Amino acid sequence: MKNDIELATKFSHMGRPPAGLGTAVSHPVTRASTLLFEKAEDLYRNDIRGYGRHGTVVHDALAELFTELEGGVGTLLYPSGVAALTGPILSVVKPGDHILLTDSAYGPTRYFCQTFLKHMGVETTLFAPDIGADIADLIKETTSLILLESPGSLTFEIHDIPAIVKAAKARDVTTLIDNTWSAGISLSPLQMGVDISVHAATKYFGGHSDVMYGAAVFANQSHLKKARNTAKQLGNASSPDDAYQILRGFRSVIPRFRQQEATALALAEWLMTKREVQQVLHPAVKDHPDHALWKRDFTGGGCLFSVVLQPLSEDDVLKFIDRLQLFGIGYSYGGFESLAIHCDPQLRRHCANDLPGPLVRFACGLESMSDLKLDIEQALAAVF
Ligand SMILES: Cc1ncc(COP(=O)(O)O)c(C=O)c1O
Incomplete structure (x- = not known):
C-alpha cells in the first residue's frame, strides 16, 4: 500500500540535478531537434540520445517519477492523455484481434x-463495468486486450480489478487501465496485476489547466519494449516545455490531490442530503453500489463525481449550470x-442507460469547500 508521506518526499527529491555551487533546484529545459556530436562514429550509437524526438533530461526525470508512483518498470510519455491510451493500445493489438x-x-x-x-480489423466487445470474474466468458481465442477504467467516466462505477486480472492472466490477455481519476495516488493497479496504467497527466499533474500531457506506466519489460517501439514509429514525442510543467506539477500533486479529494467527498456527502438530488455517483459515498469494492482497493477518492438531479427541463439544467459562479463551464x-x-451517457448498453434524471459532473478545485457549497446551493435554488 502506498504511503503519501514517503511518496511526497520522493516527489520532492527525485528527478533533480545534483547540487553544486549555485545550481538551480530543477533541471533546465533544453529545446532541441538536432543534437550535435564531436565524432561521426557516435552518430549511430544506440546507447545515447541521438535526436530531439528521443527526449531530454527533463523527460527522463518525469518518467522516473511516474515509474516510482505506480511501482512499474518504466514509463513512456505522450503529448496528451488520449495519445497515452492509443499508443499502448496500438502496441498490443493487430488485425484480426478482439478486445x-x-x-x-x-x-x-x-x-x-x-x-x-x-x-484496422480489430473487433471490440463492450462489457458491463461490474462484470468481475464473468469477464472470462467474453474472452475469445483472439482476445488480446482488456481495457479498464475505474471509476468509469461520468458515472463512476468501480471494477473488481483483481477478478478481471485473474481471468485475463489465465488466458494470456493484456490489461490496460485508464488510471487518471486516482492519479495513481489512491489506486495502484500495477500492484494488482494490471499490465499498463495510463494517466491523462493533463489533469492533476498539470494541475493548472494549461498543459496537455499523458503517461503510460508499464509493469513488465515486454509491454514496455513493444510500446516504445510503437511510440517511436508513430513519432510520439512531447515538448520539453510541457514535460517541465508536468514535472513541476508532480512536486505538489499529493497535497493538491488530497485537498481536492476531501472537497469532493464533503460536497458529495452534503449533496446526498439535498432533496433536489436523486443520486450521488461517487464511490467513496457509503450507499454507492460499488462502495465495498472501492474501500477494498482504493486508499482515497478523486476530485471528480456526478449527481443525478430530480427531473428538470433541459432549459433548467442549462440554467443550473449557467448560474454556478465558482464552477467554470468546461x-x-x-x-x-x-x-x-x-x-x-445514454449511448451505453450495459450501464447507466436509464438514469432517472439529468446528470451533472462536478470537478472540485482548490477553492474553499464552503464557498463551493454555497455556489451549488444558490444554483439549485434558481431551478427548483
Ligand atoms: C478519464 C480520462 N482519460 C483520458 C483523458 C484524455 O486526456 P487528454 O485530454 O489529456 O487527452 C481524459 C480527459 O478528459 C479523461 O477524463
Whole structure:
C-alpha cells in the first residue's frame, strides 16, 4: 500500500540535478531537434540520445517519477492523455484481434476502439463495468486486450480489478487501465496485476489547466519494449516545455490531490442530503453500489463525481449550470479551479442507460469547500 508521506518526499527529491555551487533546484529545459556530436562514429550509437524526438533530461526525470508512483518498470510519455491510451493500445493489438472495453470508458477511448481499431480489423466487445470474474466468458481465442477504467467516466462505477486480472492472466490477455481519476495516488493497479496504467497527466499533474500531457506506466519489460517501439514509429514525442510543467506539477500533486479529494467527498456527502438530488455517483459515498469494492482497493477518492438531479427541463439544467459562479463551464478536471458540465451517457448498453434524471459532473478545485457549497446551493435554488 502506498504511503503519501514517503511518496511526497520522493516527489520532492527525485528527478533533480545534483547540487553544486549555485545550481538551480530543477533541471533546465533544453529545446532541441538536432543534437550535435564531436565524432561521426557516435552518430549511430544506440546507447545515447541521438535526436530531439528521443527526449531530454527533463523527460527522463518525469518518467522516473511516474515509474516510482505506480511501482512499474518504466514509463513512456505522450503529448496528451488520449495519445497515452492509443499508443499502448496500438502496441498490443493487430488485425484480426478482439478486445474487451468497459462500457463506462472515457468517450474518446470508446470512439477510437469503435472506429480506428474497427477499420484496422480489430473487433471490440463492450462489457458491463461490474462484470468481475464473468469477464472470462467474453474472452475469445483472439482476445488480446482488456481495457479498464475505474471509476468509469461520468458515472463512476468501480471494477473488481483483481477478478478481471485473474481471468485475463489465465488466458494470456493484456490489461490496460485508464488510471487518471486516482492519479495513481489512491489506486495502484500495477500492484494488482494490471499490465499498463495510463494517466491523462493533463489533469492533476498539470494541475493548472494549461498543459496537455499523458503517461503510460508499464509493469513488465515486454509491454514496455513493444510500446516504445510503437511510440517511436508513430513519432510520439512531447515538448520539453510541457514535460517541465508536468514535472513541476508532480512536486505538489499529493497535497493538491488530497485537498481536492476531501472537497469532493464533503460536497458529495452534503449533496446526498439535498432533496433536489436523486443520486450521488461517487464511490467513496457509503450507499454507492460499488462502495465495498472501492474501500477494498482504493486508499482515497478523486476530485471528480456526478449527481443525478430530480427531473428538470433541459432549459433548467442549462440554467443550473449557467448560474454556478465558482464552477467554470468546461471539460477536464484536476486543475486548481472547479468545473461543472451536464452530460449524457445514454449511448451505453450495459450501464447507466436509464438514469432517472439529468446528470451533472462536478470537478472540485482548490477553492474553499464552503464557498463551493454555497455556489451549488444558490444554483439549485434558481431551478427548483
Ligand atoms: C478519464 C480520462 N482519460 C483520458 C483523458 C484524455 O486526456 P487528454 O485530454 O489529456 O487527452 C481524459 C480527459 O478528459 C479523461 O477524463
